[in-house]
Amino acid sequence: MDFRLSPKEEAFRSELLSWLEQNRPEGYRAGEFRLPDTWEKRVQEYSRFQKAVFEAGYAGIRYPEEYGGRGGSLMEEIIVLELLAPIYRDFGSVGIIAHGMAGPTILICGTEEQKRSFLPRILDGSHIWCQGFSEPNAGSDVANVSTRAEKRDNEYIINGQKTWTSFAHIADYCILLARTDPNVAKHKGLSYFLVDMKLPGIEVRPIRQITGEPEFNEVFLEDVRVPEGMRVGAEGQGWQVAITTLMFERVIGDISMAALYADELQRMLNMARRVKRNGQAVLENPLYRQQVAQCYIELMVLKYNGYRNVSKLIKNEIPGPEGSIGKLLWSELHQKMGETAMQIQGPYHQLMKDSPAAIDNGFWQHLFLRSKGNTIEAGTSEILRNIIGERVLGLPKDVSRAVRREGR
Amino acid sequence: MDLSFNEDQIEIARQARRFLENECPMDKVRELIDDEYGCTDELWSKMAEMGWMMLRIPESYDGMGLDLLDLCVVLIEMGRSALPGPFFSTVLLAAETLMEAGNDDQKQAFLSRIASGEIRGTLALHEPAGGAVPGYVQMEARADGDMYILNGVKAFVPDGHGADFIICAARTLPGNDPAEGVTLFLLNRETQGVSVNLLKTMDQSRKLCEVRFDEVRLPGAAILGEVHRGWTLLRRVLQRAQVGLCAENVGGAQRAMEMAVEYAKIRRQFDQPIGSYQAIKHRCAQMLLEVQGSRSVLYWAAWAQDHGDPEEAELAASVAKTYCSETFGNVSAGAIQVLGGTGFTWEHDMHIYFKRAKANEVALGDPVYHREEVARLIGC
Numbered sequence: 001m002d003f004r005l006s007p008k009e010e011a012f013r014s015e016l017l018s019w020l021e022q023n024r025p026e027g028y029r030a031g032e033f034r035l036p037d038t039w040e041k042r043v044q045e046y047s048r049f050q051k052a053v054f055e056a057g058y059a060g061i062r063y064p065e066e067y068g069g070r071g072g073s074l075m076e077e078i079i080v081l082e083l084l085a086p087i088y089r090d091f092g093s094v095g096i097i098a099h100g101m102a103g104p105t106i107l108i109c110g111t112e113e114q115k116r117s118f119l120p121r122i123l124d125g126s127h128i129w130c131q132g133f134s135e136p137n138a139g140s141d142v143a144n145v146s147t148r149a150e151k152r153d154n155e156y157i158i159n160g161q162k163t164w165t166s167f168a169h170i171a172d173y174c175i176l177l178a179r180t181d182p183n184v185a186k187h188k189g190l191s192y193f194l195v196d197m198k199l200p201g202i203e204v205r206p207i208r209q210i211t212g213e214p215e216f217n218e219v220f221l222e223d224v225r226v227p228e229g230m231r232v233g234a235e236g237q238g239w240q241v242a243i244t245t246l247m248f249e250r251v252i253g254d255i256s257m258a259a260l261y262a263d264e265l266q267r268m269l270n271m272a273r274r275v276k277r278n279g280q281a282v283l284e285n286p287l288y289r290q291q292v293a294q295c296y297i298e299l300m301v302l303k304y305n306g307y308r309n310v311s312k313l314i315k316n317e318i319p320g321p322e323g324s325i326g327k328l329l330w331s332e333l334h335q336k337m338g339e340t341a342m343q344i345q346g347p348y349h350q351l352m353k354d355s356p357a358a359i360d361n362g363f364w365q366h367l368f369l370r371s372k373g374n375t376i377e378a379g380t381s382e383i384l385r386n387i388i389g390e391r392v393l394g395l396p397k398d399v400s401r402a403v404r405r406e407g408r
Numbered sequence: 409m410d411l412s413f414n415e416d417q418i419e420i421a422r423q424a425r426r427f428l429e430n431e432c433p434m435d436k437v438r439e440l441i442d443d444e445y446g447c448t449d450e451l452w453s454k455m456a457e458m459g460w461m462m463l464r465i466p467e468s469y470d471g472m473g474l475d476l477l478d479l480c481v482v483l484i485e486m487g488r489s490a491l492p493g494p495f496f497s498t499v500l501l502a503a504e505t506l507m508e509a510g511n512d513d514q515k516q517a518f519l520s521r522i523a524s525g526e527i528r529g530t531l532a533l534h535e536p537a538g539g540a541v542p543g544y545v546q547m548e549a550r551a552d553g554d555m556y557i558l559n560g561v562k563a564f565v566p567d568g569h570g571a572d573f574i575i576c577a578a579r580t581l582p583g584n585d586p587a588e589g590v591t592l593f594l595l596n597r598e599t600q601g602v603s604v605n606l607l608k609t610m611d612q613s614r615k616l617c618e619v620r621f622d623e624v625r626l627p628g629a630a631i632l633g634e635v636h637r638g639w640t641l642l643r644r645v646l647q648r649a650q651v652g653l654c655a656e657n658v659g660g661a662q663r664a665m666e667m668a669v670e671y672a673k674i675r676r677q678f679d680q681p682i683g684s685y686q687a688i689k690h691r692c693a694q695m696l697l698e699v700q701g702s703r704s705v706l707y708w709a710a711w712a713q714d715h716g717d718p719e720e721a722e723l724a725a726s727v728a729k730t731y732c733s734e735t736f737g738n739v740s741a742g743a744i745q746v747l748g749g750t751g752f753t754w755e756h757d758m759h760i761y762f763k764r765a766k767a768n769e770v771a772l773g774d775p776v777y778h779r780e781e782v783a784r785l786i787g788c
Contacts, residue, residue, distance in 0.1 A: 001477060002410050003711050075409060269788060286780065289788050293730075293779035296786055297705075300727045304411075304704035311411035325697050382686070388696055389689035393669050396684040 046091035050125025060123040068120035086263035098129040130171035149178035168217040190238030254306035254326035321391035331374035338368035424485035447493030456525025469519035480655035487659030492613040494567035502529030509633035532562035540774035543586040549578035568617030592638035611767035647725035654732035668743035698735040726781040736765035
């Protein structure tokens with residue numbers, strides 16, 4: 001067992017650190033909340049920073065050079081993610097679908113043409129992507145997608161509605177699941193498309209979320225004509241394409257989240273030193289110290305559980321359904337951190353951004369509210385516990401689902 | 409980076425699993441729980457033959473000089489089989505303290521005999537007024553010429569009644585800071601003035617004693633390490649012992665989870681296996697989450713003791729001690745619920761795991777103590 005980086009990886013890390021010293025986004029200082037006010041500014045700042053990352057050779061670490069990547073190792077990618085995750089968070093995570101889902105899917109399942117046309121623009125920050133999987137009747141039961149894609153000549157005509165589509169209002173492209181065959185079992189009739197969000201027939205309606213801002217949207221598709229060349233994988237293989245990258249990306253996601261929360265926990269310590277309760281710094285109160293320590297303990301669980309999965313990946317062992325554990329760990333920890341931050345602030349937790357006395361200009365209120373979505377998005381905690389119970393522990397399916405499955 | 413066991417460790421684990429399944433199945437565990445010492449001489453000798461007592465003892469004292477992680481591989485299996493007896497007190501407390509603090513004569517006199525299984529020892533640390541705080545040492549060791557005179561009570565001393573020797577932490581200077589004025593003494597259990605009472609405890613798989621010191625006179629040669637500076641050495645020993653408990657907890661929690669899951673697959677109510685119901689399934693999934701999480705921080709904590717810097721090692725030991733012990737508690741309690749009435753009986757083995765979990769939770773600092781340690785170490 002060895003938890004250390006190799007000398008080569010250490011060298012790579014210090015090289016990146018010194019690059020970061022020179023290239024941190026303008027006005028960015030670690031420990032300060034600076035989420036830009038508007039989505040336009042977030043996209044602008046993200047694109048500017050990502051372009052610099054790309055030009056310095058730190059984008060797409062494991063992507064082949066011919067698609068704009070570095071052709072590097074998984075550990076190098078982990079190193080980059082750990083150092084950059086807090087910066088990306090401060091742009092409102094607008095690149096997360098592009099880098100976390102669209103890119104890896106195109107790289108693994110896309111055609112040569114798709115790789116050449118999309119990957120460099122993802123890696124250099126030119127394109128924002130959104131994910132069109134969920135629908136009003138396809139939430140946890142995501143294979144229940146009813147948006148139709150009908151083949152006509154060398155095009156697909158797409159009609160339907162997507163919802164909870166994060167970043168659709170600023171996205172250039174969408175990864176979209178649609179039904180190409182309504183007459184087969186529901187997992188088998190889906191296809192996976194790369195859809196240009198500027199195509200006629202696409203209407204995006206922002207949904208105001210619990211934080212007060214619109215991060216996600218409803219997307220209506222009416223006779224949207226998508227060229228056949230924009231389908232990823234064979235017709236009817238959409239479900240396989242969607243889950244191929246999922247397990248792999250979960251591992252990367254766990255590591256990013258651990259790095260992000262490490263930064264947030266440091267901010268929380270600084271905050272709890274300044275905030276007073278009964279005239280004393282909250283951080284001197286043993287009850288709050290216990291809570292902050294518990295957050296740190298669970299953060300270490302998340303981090304080293306993630307590293308164990310990385311270690312398996314390095315040995316070419318594909319992490320199986322156990323990958324769901326990491327998502328449960330990070331989403332539930334984030335809520336605990338949000339709750340802890342609210343308790344530390346006492347009555348000040350009520351003050352939102354732009355209120356003169358708001359602590360850290362509302363960073364924690366945003367984190368607290370936004371984290372309520374963490375146990376819902378990307379697989380609800382209930383679905384993940386089903387997956388762990390059934391596919392890892394081998395417990396039987398519940399009766400209603402088992403019966404319905406046989407009935408099909 | 410490589411966070412998996414190497415082939416030697418996999419082999420150590422495999423042999424340990426087979427040995428314990430053969431030599432100490434659950435009916436044997438129950439016999440040992442009723443035994444005054446929680447162990448038979450025969451089993452102890454066989455464990456010594458497996459090389460378990462000598463794993464960490466340096467080769468110069470007839471040991472194998474392996475890492476803490478290697479010992480953890482065995483301890484996971486011991487936790488899995490709920491092995492009773494004085495292994496923890498002898499190997500993780502007494503031998504580690506001798507390795508950390510002993511001079512060459514002391515090591516010569518004790519370590520090779522521990523390695524061979526000939527003698528057993530323990531550490532007398534906790535005091536009645538200290539509760540779960542290991543650093544609370546107020547028992548007096550008064551200097552009297554070349555001699556020291558010990559007076560006071562040590563509580564919750566594991567396996568004190570069966571130990572051939574006892575290492576005792578006592579105060580040679582008054583004060584509250586353990587870093588200043590605590591000295592370690594090494595003494596024979598039969599030294600005049602020492603009396604040991606076996607306590608009736610909830611977890612009978614690990615015996616605990618009260619040890620009284622009444623005008624116990626010890627020569628300066630009984631001191632382990634430097635006078636007044638015992639805590640600095642002991643802290644490192646305690647960290648390793650905490651990690652050892654974490655390994656036991658991981659093995660015990662894993663087994664408790666397996667028993668709950670096995671039962672949930674076969675027990676039927678309302679015409680269905682109860683494991684098909686999400687109320688049970690999600691409880692079991694949560695067990696796996698905590699068991700895997702515990703494994704992850706255990707590996708980190710063990711590795712940090714062997715190879716990390718001292719700050720990381722200390723932090724990791726407290727992180728793991730908190731999480732792994734709460735995991736074993738949660739998983740064994742959850743398993744009792746899954747087992748229903750069966751889990752509540754004396755006949756089912758789950759209560760043995762549940763009680764061990766409670767004992768391990770409080771041993772060497774409870775979660776409240778270790779969370780405060782974590783808070784302090786991360787700069788709160």
